[in-house]
Amino acid sequence: MSRKLLSIFAFLAAFTLLMVACTGTKTIETVEVVKTIEVEKTVIVTVEVPAAAGTPVPVAPSGFGETLKTVQARGTLICGVNSQVPGFGFLDQQGNFSGLDVDFCRAIAAAIFGDPAKVEYRPVTAQERFTALQTGEIDVLIRNTTWTSSRDTELATNFVATTFYDGQGMMVRKDSGITDLEGLAGGTICVLKGTTTEQNLADQMAAHSVTYTPLVFENPDEVAGAYDEGRCDGYTADKSQLVARQTTVATPADHIILDVTMSKEPLGPVVRHGDDQWFDIVQWTVFATFTGEEMGITSANIDDIKGSTQDPNIMKFLGLEGDMGLKLGLGNDWAYNIIKLVGNYAEIYDRNLGPDTPFNLPRGPNASYLDGGLLYAPPIR
């Protein structure tokens, strides 16, 4: 009996020790955090005072500048991406990521490090993406994510800009004779779980009073696979994804994307609440690619233009004049690096979705405002 008692006590003692050890390290950590915040504040002051040359130092909100500091200390940007949507975020058989979203990850890395390869890609599912961002597992989420009011507010995340104007569509078999949503009455529709697509489908079908059965999968490959096997009559997703998926079904010619747009889907990068500097960096990285196209600057001609330009706007953009980059907490050649190493928006688009790719997706609303599209960057000055 006493031996049993002894073992209970021994266990208790070990447990208490463990607890103390845990709380001990925790307290130490908290102290460290407090310390780093203090240090950070001083660092921001010392960096910004000489850099901004006399401009009044703004009162930094909590979290201001922390993300950039973390990224720089780590030496890589951790970018939450898709790995299964060709043209946007796709992991190929050689283990390389490619796509429009992936190129924006590279652009941010180019702006920060002057090296687009300093990105660690973290494939996240539609379901876990916001949690990954909220918990700081990723620095920025660029994963064909739709900008909506509830995500912008409720999820404690901020959408910085639209990199692709998309709309939800519906793919059906040609031989089914379906031409509109009403034609899908009584049918089954394959849809990805945890997306605005799932909600839009319910909304649109209710608006058209069409009864249907949703079939929901967690993984885009499963959705497309079930549709391809004929388990579903329709496959709904953003049109950009449908175009990409149509190239991978067994017989692409047997399928047709209906001429209905079920929603507005502006896709763009997302950051956490609380770090306005990081928000600015990601936002102006996107705008820099727009501006590059507006100014006609490409990765091919940028060095020539840099050497010869007398246009003050271009000189500001390329960091030859002013201190735009320093204001962002980056080098003054941030925009030069983006265009030189990754390209302007037109180059990024053509590389991933343009005429030379299997998708050959017309630019439509994703053209620059100069060509009648929606892309419009605020001036860099």
Added chain:
Amino acid sequence: MERQRTTPFWRDERFLQLLAQIAFLALVAAMLYYLYRNMVSSLERQGVITSFRFLSQTASFDIGEHLISFTRNDTNARAFAVGLLNTLLASFLGIVFATLLGILIGVARLSSNLLVNKLAAFYIEVFRNIPLLVFLIFWYGGVFIKLPRVKDAIILPGPTFISNRGVAIPWGMPTESSNLYWGILGVGLIVAVIVAWRLAWQGRRTGRTPLVGLWATLAFLVVAVLGWVVLPLAPFSLDIPSVKGLNTVGGLRMTPEFAALVSGLALYTAAFIAEVVRAGIQAVSKGQVEAAKALGLNGFQLLRLVVFPQAMRVIVPPLTSQYLNLTKNSSLAAAIGYPDLYSVSGTIYNQTGRAVEAAILIMGVYLLISLVTSLVMNWYNKKVRLVER
């Protein structure tokens, strides 16, 4: 005794044991509270406030299969209930089929027929060694979804339609008199219980127990058939499925996702149950079997009267674990598109961003299901265990 009474309470073993337990409980509680505070405060730092208000908000998504009516205008709480009922249905059917199949294979495993014995062994080894998720994905993506399209559906007499939209069979649709008929079935149940009780009493009195279950079932069936004949309007009309538009209409339709999940869970768990059954039967000492044979009992009587009642004592506790496993494994439904509790909750938490609250709800509900299952099985275990006189 004398010494114990004089021991001061701080040296009293019973007191110290109690103290140790209280201290341990306090430590666990403190640890849980610390973790909870840590979570809440770190979420608050990110501007996320823990709240369950999202449950009363409009769900605004549709669910493919629902046992209770559900539209996009219903609340998230109702969506959660839809998922829970789907989980319960799949788990219940899975448990029933897994038990039947498991017992069959477990007995076959002990058969003296070499072919039967080896086939059962092969089945057990195959299913025990495939990860369930892999098996489910193969079973759904490689078998059920490869069935022909609706237009080319396999039509069996009945008519039963088999396609990759599911299996549609003729099914009774309740008519006006169906409520009355449910009442009659209730009466039938009461009659069956009375018959069973009476026969059992007679058995105790005479020492010759008749087949209680058989007679009780027969009594119930007699009432059920009589009720059907007596009612002027048949309580159920036969609804025959047919292909119309994009799908089959009418009858009872079972989707391939549901069928793949229930059969997959049953096939997988049956392998484990078979081993449990085999262990239980082998635990019955050889002398019991020999004694039964000496009394002239035939094979079926030997199993029913001597072996199984004793084997049950060994079988029931591990069987409970298998039931719990099956219930929890049903959450793999999300991988094959069946809207179970976990899958629906996933959608809810993604639409509302309430990951922590949804996770707490999911864990709580699975815990509740498991506890209820354990409770029932423990009650059954008490009933079958050795009564020592």
